[in-house]
Amino acid sequence: MADLPQKVSNLSINNKENGGDGGKSSYVPPHLRSRGKPSFERSTPKQEDKVTGGDFFRRAGRQTGNNGGFFGFSKERNGGTSANYNRGGSSNYKSSGNRWVNGKHIPGPKNAKLEAELFGVHEDPDYHSSGIKFDNYDDIPVDASGKDVPEPILDFSSPPLDELLMENIKLASFTKPTPVQKYSIPIVTKGRDLMACAQTGSGKTGGFLFPLFTELFRSGPSPVPEKAQSFYSRKGYPYALVLAPTRELATQIFEEARKFTYRSWVRPCVVYGGAPIGNQMREVDRGCDLLVATPGRLNDLLERGKVSLANIKYLVLDEADRMLDMGFEPQIRHIVEECDMPSVENRQTLMFSATFPVDIQHLARDFLDNYIFLSVGRVGSTSENITQRILYVDDMDKKSALLDLLSAEHKGLTLIFVETKRMADQLTDFLIMQNFKATAIHGDRTQAERERALSAFKANVADILVATAVAARGLDIPNVTHVINYDLPSDIDDYVHRIGRTGRAGNTGVATSFFNSNNQNIVKGLMEILNEANQEVPTFLSDLSRQNSRGGRTRGGGGFFNSRNNGSRDYRKHGGSGSFGSTRPRNTGTSNWGSIGGGFRNDNEKNGYGNSNASWW
DNA sequence: AAAAAAT
Known part of the structure; x- marks a missing residue:
């Protein structure tokens, strides 16, 4: 390969480019690098490096894309050089590089201990690491x-x-x-x-x-701009x-x-x-x-x-x-x-x-x-194996209502959502005083505390977890039997996420929510969710919702599900705002546009879907 | 309005 001289000349060009500041020291402390436009980095040549004089390197890849520009020079891709790939300080790191030898993937040996750590041991053949029993998900x-x-x-x-x-x-x-x-x-x-x-x-x-x-x-692995690696800082x-x-x-x-x-x-x-x-x-x-x-x-x-x-x-x-x-x-x-x-x-x-x-x-x-x-389609709300209960509870009565609820049916893991971090702590203390094994997770706890709380909950060491919004979405906690919305969220999507923490793996779950006059804003969405999941709607809720619609605006657009759709469909195929094509001309073609739907339920009409929305879940 | 997230 004749790219060595090339390298040198590139380096010297680069060096000149950067040398405008003459002899004065151009050291930039690491945390200040790449502030401002000229993002140059100092890089100390490695000892074995035959190329000298090239101390400065442009950050690879900005204009040049994936190959690291003129520093994307590749060492010969053969024999035993695996460690040169994507490993800073090539000789120092080998373990996973060893699994890529001569262009072949050589899986490492099995490791029983690591395997147990990663995958755990499950007696239940239906157990699935993310709590999904697939058969119940076919109709999503x-x-x-x-x-x-x-x-x-x-x-x-x-x-x-x-x-x-x-x-x-x-x-x-x-x-x-x-x-x-x-x-x-x-x-x-x-x-x-x-x-x-x-x-x-x-x-x-x-x-x-x-x-x-x-x-x-x-x-x-692919080659990296090795010269961009500093010997000291990889x-x-x-x-x-x-x-x-x-x-x-x-x-x-x-x-x-x-x-x-x-x-x-x-x-x-x-x-x-x-x-x-x-x-x-x-x-x-x-x-x-x-x-x-x-x-x-x-x-x-x-x-x-x-x-x-x-x-x-x-x-x-x-x-x-x-x-x-x-x-x-x-x-x-x-x-x-x-x-x-x-x-x-x-x-x-x-x-x-x-x-x-x-x-x-x-x-x-x-x-x-x-x-x-x-x-x-939504996983949580459509599932009828979550029983949703809405109780009317004024703020001042919430604590005793919670105790009633817990003494009546606390088994397995109970996840309690509150609105504020302060309330999370306060309620946790209260529950501990009442001899419950409770812990809390919220943004004011240290990361270690958050992790401890979560693992204690997962391991059933603490069977009650009081949480703020930090745990509402995305967190995967299997086997939650009861979700309690001590405070209802103002966003209906948050509600759906929260109750989706239970009723997973095809198990039945219960979601109980304390509702009062502070939660007016969620009435409409709540009604829709309850109806969709064939849940009982308490009369105070339907009364409220009727009052609201009598006094106020009519629902725009007509679709039963509109308030929850959030525009979450492909705006491009609905004409959209036009901004799509205007900024990205290459996307304006319409020739091959298509839509594939799969696994649709057959009861769209029954669920209130108009034909216009038929392609959206 | 609260929560979360870099220190």
């Missing part, structure tokens, strides 16, 4: 639209997933794909961008991890980045990734705030092929130069609507648009969101290219 309606939508798969082997991955999937007791996975796996495999309206519990994590790992297991070059709104959710995705990368060359990492950054940096050093992160901590690591996004093939935004609700948009845009992330065309982007409001549509327009829109 899914609708896919966009250009050239791939046909959904029927099982994991139809276009086969990677062999090792299949073994791990079996270890995790997955038997067949969930409805989301049936659609998302071929979509991701085909390299398409995806916007999916789906909730946790639908199996969406596997929906993107499976095809992603299949591809990574097969293609192996850098992670993940191939896939998953952004999640909360630390718990990030951890959960990471744990799933650990299962499915067992014995493979791919090493997952997780970073989030509230935990010592040093440990996380060391983990990144040890190899970081898939990175799960909350936005704040990732930005921190990017600014410290510990992570480069130049090699990203896959970008996943999980719970995108929540991330925007939490004000993460600037940070997400910084990560995606202002660092060294490959451009839209040079990466594959998958967005998941429970709803599809206009700000998410804009994000989709900016981050996705010719995407497929997938909408997946």
Whole structure:
């Protein structure tokens, strides 16, 4: 290969470019690097490096996409050089690199202890790690639209997933794909961008991890701009980045990734705030092929130069609507648009969101290219194995009502939602005083406390968990028998997420909510949910709802489900705002537009769906 | 209005 001289000249050009400041020291402390436009980095040549004089390097990949630009020079791709791939300080890190030898994936040996840790031991053959009993999920309606939508798969082997991955999937007791996975796996495999309206519990994590790992297991590591590695400070070059709104959710995705990368060359990492950054940096050093992160901590690591996004093939935004609700948009845009992330065309982007409001549509327009829109029916609310009860309880009576409720039917795990962090603590103390085994999870507790609370709850050490919104969505806690909305949320979607924490795995669950005059705003949505799930509607609620509609506005648009649809359907096929085509001309073609629906219930009409909405679940 | 998230 004649790229060595090339290298040198590039280096010297770069050096000149950067040398405008003459002899004065241009050291930039790590945390200040990449502020401002010229993002140069100092990099100390490795000892064995024959190239001298090239101290400065442009951050790889910004304009040049996935190959790291002129620093994407590849060492010979042969014999025993596996450790040169994507490992900072090549000689120091070998363990997972050893699983990619001479262009082949060599799975590591089995490890009984690790296997038990990752997959656990389950006597129940129907046990499934995310609490889904698949047979009960077959009727979740899914609708896919966009250009050239791939046909959904029927099982994991139809276009086969990677062999090792299949073994791990079996270890995790997955038997067949969930409805989301049936659609998302071929979509991701085909390299398409995806916007999916789906909730946790639908199996969406596997929906993107499976095809992603299949591809990574097969293609192996790719070379990194080795010169960009400083000898002292190594850098992670993940191939896939998953952004999640909360630390718990990030951890959960990471744990799933650990299962499915067992014995493979791919090493997952997780970073989030509230935990010592040093440990996380060391983990990144040890190899970081898939990175799960909350936005704040990732930005921190990017600014410290510990992570480069130049090699990203896959970008996943999980719970995108929540991330925007939490004000993460600037940070997400910084990560995606202002660092060294490959451009839209040079990466594959998958967005998941429970709803599809206009700000998410804009994000989709900016981050996705010719995407497929997938909408997946709600898992929780449609399920009739959750008994929903609404009790009228004034605020001052809530404590005693709760005690009544608990003494009447507290068995298994009870999850209690409150609105404020203060109330979470106060109620937990109260319950402990009453000799209940209660613990709390909310944003003012330290990360360690949150983790302890969650694992105590999961392990039944504390069978009551009092939680704020931090636990409402996404958290996967199997076997919750009773969800109590001590305070009702103001957002009906939050309500659905909350009650969806129970009644999983085909078990029956109970959701009890304390309602009073402070909850007027949720009446309409609540009525719809209760009706949809064939639940009893208390008379005080139907009375209120009748009063509301008499006095107020009539419902616009006519559809029974409109207030909950949140525009979460593919606005592109409904004419939309027009902004779609105008900013991205390449997407304006309409020729191959199609829509594939699968698993639809047959009782659309009965459920109040007009024909106009028939393609939406 | 509250919660969450980088320190």
